[in-house]
Amino acid sequence: MSALSIWLLFVATGLGTFLQRFLFIYLFGKIEMPYRLRRALRFVPAAALAALVFPALTHPAGHLDISLHNFRLLAGLGGALVAWKTRNVLLTILVGMALLWILGAVFGT
């Protein structure tokens, strides 16, 4: 990416994010957030984060790989266990990365 398109990316992302933060503070007393929208929005984090996580584990090299040779899938499942039990971002990263390195060092080619 060129330096210009990188900065345009930041500005576009930042502007949209600011509007999301500001919109209903600004609109308070003028327009209420519709009930159906509020209900739908509560599913955004679960759906969006899962959509980012799953393919990163099943397609580590760009193609589907469900096997014991897919170290990212195995390390990711270990990380998922930690994430499930602790909800701790740092601990999940540490355990997941450690598993990936250990698998690579022991079984890697």
Add this chain to the structure above:
Amino acid sequence: MHIDKDFYAGVRGVVPILIGVIPFAMISGVAAVSVGLTLFETIGISVIVFAGASQLVVYQLMSAGSPWIIMVLTAWVINLRFTMYSATLAPYLQKLPLGQKALLAYMLSDQAFGTSMSYFIGNEKVSHRWYYFGAALTIWVAWQISAVIGALLGALVPASWGFDFAFPLSFMALMFGALYDRPTVAAALVGGSVAVLARGLPYNTGLVLAIFLGIAAGYFLESRLPRKEIAQ
């Protein structure tokens, strides 16, 4: 300038959470450098966007060579939760000039929102805006400093360490925090599965499609379940 005592209460309220914020911000700095951003660009995105999960999404999609518009759209979708926070926080930030509302809105973060809202319940007499300002500003400053430190450290991390794997791992921890009843689990399962199946769609559009189908699945299941099985 007058600073209300509740400002310091807000600062004290978020200090314990900084244990989680500082490493996450440092990781975002390391990650930014690992996908080729300069220190100045890292500071730029941290200040302009100031939303950790969406910044990490942008870095992951940059390293995957995704089109510009998909990066922007996906980051926006990730940040949709802020509209909920904004609607919930709005009653506490009224009677302020527009510019101050805008500044307080810009600083909105998961941590400042969560800390403020849990404090407001049971502390009716507090100056809400000052408490929130203290909490939000503390998070903001800690985030920016830690991101710069991360970016400086990131230059020392070789690519062979596979640090890009920290992206899905961090999203995973955040995802489990967002699963608290059957409809949210359904949203995650459908969103994740569709993302795997639709991965081949052109321009990475499968990602956005997966997110919307996941939301639809959660919404649909919720409307079919009895009320007692749904987190309020």
